Amino acid sequence: MRIFIFPTWCVALLLVSSAIQTSVAHPFHASFAEVEWNAKTGKLEVALQFDPDDLEKAVRLHCGERINIDDERSAPLIAAYVREHFSIGPRRISNDAKVKHSVGNPAAHDAAASDSKKRDVAGSSNRRSDRFEMIGKEIDAKFAWVYFEIVAKDGPEGLEIENALLANASHPSNTVLVRSGKRTTTMTFTRQTTRRTVRFPDAESSTFGS
Amino acid sequence: MMKLSAQRTAWCPGILARLCFVVCCVASFMLTADIEAQVVNRKFRQADSFRQLDESLPTPTETRQASGAPGPEYWQQRADYVIDVEIDDENQRLIGREQITYRNQSPHKLKYIWLQLDANIFAPDSDAVLTATAPSLERVSTEELKRLRARLVFDGSMKITEVSDSRKQPLDHTIVKTMMRIDLPAPLASGETFSFNVAWNYAINNSKVVRARTGYEYFEDDKNYLYEIAHWFPRLVAYTDYTGWQHKQFIGRGEFTLELGEYLLRITVPDDHIVSASGELMNAEQVLTETQRKRLEDARTAKTPVFIVTPEEAEENESHKPTGKKTWIFKADNVRDVAFATSRKFIWDAQLHTVDGNEVMAMSFYPKEGEPLWSRYSTHSIIHTLDVYSRYTFNYPYPVAISVNGPVGGMEYPMICFNGPRPEEDKTYSKRTKYGLISVIIHEVGHNYFPMIVNSDERQWTWMDEGLNTFLQYLTEQEWEEKYPSRRGEPQNIVQYMRSQNQVPVMTNSESLLQFGPNAYAKPATALNILRESILGRELFDFAFKEYAQRWKFKRPTPADFFRSMEDASGVDLDWFWRGWFYSTDHTDLSIDSLKLYTLESPDPKVEKAAKKKEREDEPETLSKRRNKSLPTRAQSFPELKDFYNDFDELDVTELDQKNYKKFLEKLEDDERELLDEMRNFYVVDISNQGGLVMPVIFDIEFEDGSHEELRIPAEIWRRNNEKVSKLIVTEKTIKSLTLDPHLETADVDLGNNHWPPKVIKSRFKLFKEKESKNDMQKARGEEDAADDEEEEDSQ
Ligand SMILES: [Zn+2]
Numbered sequence A: 001m002r003i004f005i006f007p008t009w010c011v012a013l014l015l016v017s018s019a020i021q022t023s024v025a026h027p028f029h030a031s032f033a034e035v036e037w038n039a040k041t042g043k044l045e046v047a048l049q050f051d052p053d054d055l056e057k058a059v060r061l062h063c064g065e066r067i068n069i070d071d072e073r074s075a076p077l078i079a080a081y082v083r084e085h086f087s088i089g090p091r092r093i094s095n096d097a098k099v100k101h102s103v104g105n106p107a108a109h110d111a112a113a114s115d116s117k118k119r120d121v122a123g124s125s126n127r128r129s130d131r132f133e134m135i136g137k138e139i140d141a142k143f144a145w146v147y148f149e150i151v152a153k154d155g156p157e158g159l160e161i162e163n164a165l166l167a168n169a170s171h172p173s174n175t176v177l178v179r180s181g182k183r184t185t186t187m188t189f190t191r192q193t194t195r196r197t198v199r200f201p202d203a204e205s206s207t208f209g210s
Numbered sequence B: 001m002m003k004l005s006a007q008r009t010a011w012c013p014g015i016l017a018r019l020c021f022v023v024c025c026v027a028s029f030m031l032t033a034d035i036e037a038q039v040v041n042r043k044f045r046q047a048d049s050f051r052q053l054d055e056s057l058p059t060p061t062e063t064r065q066a067s068g069a070p071g072p073e074y075w076q077q078r079a080d081y082v083i084d085v086e087i088d089d090e091n092q093r094l095i096g097r098e099q100i101t102y103r104n105q106s107p108h109k110l111k112y113i114w115l116q117l118d119a120n121i122f123a124p125d126s127d128a129v130l131t132a133t134a135p136s137l138e139r140v141s142t143e144e145l146k147r148l149r150a151r152l153v154f155d156g157s158m159k160i161t162e163v164s165d166s167r168k169q170p171l172d173h174t175i176v177k178t179m180m181r182i183d184l185p186a187p188l189a190s191g192e193t194f195s196f197n198v199a200w201n202y203a204i205n206n207s208k209v210v211r212a213r214t215g216y217e218y219f220e221d222d223k224n225y226l227y228e229i230a231h232w233f234p235r236l237v238a239y240t241d242y243t244g245w246q247h248k249q250f251i252g253r254g255e256f257t258l259e260l261g262e263y264l265l266r267i268t269v270p271d272d273h274i275v276s277a278s279g280e281l282m283n284a285e286q287v288l289t290e291t292q293r294k295r296l297e298d299a300r301t302a303k304t305p306v307f308i309v310t311p312e313e314a315e316e317n318e319s320h321k322p323t324g325k326k327t328w329i330f331k332a333d334n335v336r337d338v339a340f341a342t343s344r345k346f347i348w349d350a351q352l353h354t355v356d357g358n359e360v361m362a363m364s365f366y367p368k369e370g371e372p373l374w375s376r377y378s379t380h381s382i383i384h385t386l387d388v389y390s391r392y393t394f395n396y397p398y399p400v401a402i403s404v405n406g407p408v409g410g411m412e413y414p415m416i417c418f419n420g421p422r423p424e425e426d427k428t429y430s431k432r433t434k435y436g437l438i439s440v441i442i443h444e445v446g447h448n449y450f451p452m453i454v455n456s457d458e459r460q461w462t463w464m465d466e467g468l469n470t471f472l473q474y475l476t477e478q479e480w481e482e483k484y485p486s487r488r489g490e491p492q493n494i495v496q497y498m499r500s501q502n503q504v505p506v507m508t509n510s511e512s513l514l515q516f517g518p519n520a521y522a523k524p525a526t527a528l529n530i531l532r533e534s535i536l537g538r539e540l541f542d543f544a545f546k547e548y549a550q551r552w553k554f555k556r557p558t559p560a561d562f563f564r565s566m567e568d569a570s571g572v573d574l575d576w577f578w579r580g581w582f583y584s585t586d587h588t589d590l591s592i593d594s595l596k597l598y599t600l601e602s603p604d605p606k607v608e609k610a611a612k613k614k615e616r617e618d619e620p621e622t623l624s625k626r627r628n629k630s631l632p633t634r635a636q637s638f639p640e641l642k643d644f645y646n647d648f649d650e651l652d653v654t655e656l657d658q659k660n661y662k663k664f665l666e667k668l669e670d671d672e673r674e675l676l677d678e679m680r681n682f683y684v685v686d687i688s689n690q691g692g693l694v695m696p697v698i699f700d701i702e703f704e705d706g707s708h709e710e711l712r713i714p715a716e717i718w719r720r721n722n723e724k725v726s727k728l729i730v731t732e733k734t735i736k737s738l739t740l741d742p743h744l745e746t747a748d749v750d751l752g753n754n755h756w757p758p759k760v761i762k763s764r765f766k767l768f769k770e771k772e773s774k775n776d777m778q779k780a781r782g783e784e785d786a787a788d789d790e791e792e793e794d795s796q
Helices: A007-020 A052-063 A072-085 A117-122 B119-123 B142-153 B291-301 B311-317 B373-392 B429-446 B448-453 B462-476 B490-496 B516-536 B536-552 B559-570 B576-580 B603-617 B623-628 B656-666 B670-679 B765-796
Strands: A029-038 A043-050 A085-089 A132-137 A145-150 A160-163 A174-182 A184-190 A194-198 B004-006 B018-023 B078-088 B093-103 B110-116 B159-165 B173-175 B179-188 B193-203 B215-219 B223-230 B261-270 B274-277 B305-308 B324-333 B340-341 B347-355 B358-366 B400-405 B410-413 B416-419 B590-599 B682-691 B698-701 B708-714 B724-731 B735-739
Touching: A007 B735, A029 B516, A029 B670, A043 A085, A043 B765, A052 A072, A052 B311, A052 B429, A072 A085, A072 A132, A072 A160, A085 A145, A085 B340, A132 B400, A145 B119, A145 B765, A160 A184, A174 B179, A174 B490, A174 B516, A184 B004, A184 B347, A184 B462, B110 B311, B142 B324, B159 B173, B159 B179, B261 B340, B274 B324, B291 B305, B291 B347, B305 B311, B340 B416, B340 B603, B347 B373, B358 B373, B373 B400, B373 B462, B373 B536, B400 B429, B400 B576, B410 B429, B410 B448, B416 B429, B429 B576, B448 B462, B516 B536, B516 B576, B536 B559, B559 B576, B590 B735, B603 B656, B603 B724, B670 B682, B682 B735, B698 B724, B708 B724
Parallel strands: A029 A174, B078 B261, B358 B400, B400 B416
Antiparallel strands: A029 A043, A043 A145, A085 A160, A132 A145, A160 A194, A174 A184, B004 B018, B018 B590, B078 B093, B093 B193, B110 B179, B159 B193, B173 B179, B215 B223, B223 B340, B261 B324, B274 B340, B305 B347, B347 B358, B410 B416, B590 B682, B682 B724, B698 B708, B698 B735
């Protein structure tokens, strides 16, 4: 099922919801990713950290089942969730006025569930999900770590990161640290901004002291 | 890059500075941190990390003193409330009426007063809605769409039906979004009192579709409602010496700033409901059964929580229909707010606990959906919190402390808090849910101390209550059981946030914070933990922190009062610490750049020349020299060509050397001779500050003989140069390795430059992959072994 949404209507709706959602005990819903380029393998090695409660909630919502992320059987569902919401690849053409959007919950859209290509109609034909390889996960009471690799032959510079993790939580904040050799950059993704291009800061200008 | 050079010079009597020199240089790292967050001195081209904070803090007055204590002229307003409220369980509406007595204890004359109408945040045209910026529209879940649709038709704003004076005469009033101004018939002079009435009603939000700090939950299975009601009545805006009326609009994040006062609360609900509220129940005879009252009496001497309403009774209640209404009366003194919860679903347990002579009834209210988790952990968590927090601050002063399970994830009010975690439907629960519940109860009960009693301005500063509270939450968790899985508090847990770029300083208004949680909760909590463990030490810190809490108990502190109190009571200038951790976005990243070894040459020519000979012998033979060895030379053919110089070795000890040495020894003082005998090693370690934050330099020194020594240098080592410093380490032993921040106590974001000799620090990913692949190899080896076993029989 596809839903056709006029952007203006959609904006009004979302504003309302984001404004009043507050929860105070777990006041923030944050993920942190460390992305390091391995020149030998031509892959980006990603360690992604969540609050385990946030991850569980997100995966449950995504797959429509009350899974327990500690359970080994949930591993493919976690991988599917991360693959769908975190990708790195060539930049896509940005969407103009009216664009068809598919609903984020794959349970709601039949056969298209695992097909992220359809979402790419407006941009590159490269299927980003093909570049993704799950390596594993580690989950304890404090943190949940998800490890995966993404193919990037020429390194991360200039690639676009799409990070729409924890989008259903209030005020999600997804920080990504990208390391390529000695160069690093960090960027943060929110509900408002889910795509950013990797640019390393000019080392000269950001020197601490002189 | 690794560089090694060696140098030796002759001993020169009397001057210790002439030393031999071995450099072991690590590498010069690219300095990458940003100094924009600090004040930069253009001439010296460094951030003024040790610039005093005076220019950033308000001028001390007799209201708020330079010591950080409230002064002799300290004042705050007072508001007393009598509130009648009814919950309409048929229509999920709240209908209220209040009489407020406002006391102008300020030295100023007031022409008008302001009230907060927080429920107006639920108006479709509220600022919270209008000022929210566009979200990404790439993905919208059906869940989200459902919520959005419901929100579009919901208006939960306050309908004000009356504003009148004590003789019921209407008062002029103007509603400004979430605020309401009441124009007084005559100016209210200092010391005068004004009484007035407000009546209102509003629709209560369904927390499933409009998530907030308040709301109701509907249970499909038994068709019952559970209400958690907060910021529900028009409340006096704080009028303060530092900002006048604190009527910054309620946009959603900046919470509440309120006046302390006395409350009489009459809550009318269906007669089969159980009500829990801020305050002491005044009419138990009317609202509780005899059995319930008897059980409450038992709870006063019980060693474990006692059920006032048992799980069986609560489940029985679920199928009831009310026969009428009941009014529960509560009284609360010295509070800045009141909240309550009501439902016929509540299980209720209680246990009296005495905190240093003060009797507190610790109580929990929860529906069966919270079981078995809640009866096991909630009341215990309350009592544990009261014990630990009281030890670090002041005795819990209220008669009750309550934890309620309902739709709100976690929110605090005086004496009562709402906490969300529940087990699965099959009554099992994960380790995470268990600790999640204990942690949230500790956190929310802990908020009684900050900001309910130490009444900081939440609308302005989130960190003043959340940061301090999260810090104490960590200490309390660690006293719950060994290895408690605390998510915040440990410095290493904040490293990822600290190195991220999109940060603003902690000293930023609540609504403008980026990365809200890490900024206002985790960073200040971790900073205080570091201040306690690594900078002041526990004894000094605990004394100062307690002093701050006691000074500002039932009063309203500002950040300056906290910073000044901590310095005043600890006797330590911490301006650099506040500047770095609270006013800047710098992070900790210290680096060992090089280690140089200087050894003292022996003045004894026998020792020294022998050492030099050895050094000469150790020099590598060059390729040409080696090849030339077998060449016949002219001198071999004509021995007469050799003279004195062919046999003379400048490193042989001469008589003159001996004579000079004797003379030198005669000139030395006794202590100088002793010093020479000790023959120490002089190491100079160069450290650079890559992250900008000045922090103590903590070394583990490992010696070649296997022993270790810890060197702890205060952050003041950076006070003249905050980018590079060198430290002299004098020892008789030989250093094998150096490690910076060996106990992970400074939140150093890059451990890759913390070692000499340099050590490659593997990424989290690589460590995981190695671990995994080892398992795979082991598996593979297992198969090979099996195969080998078969072959072995053949071969042997
Ligand atoms: Zn809190």
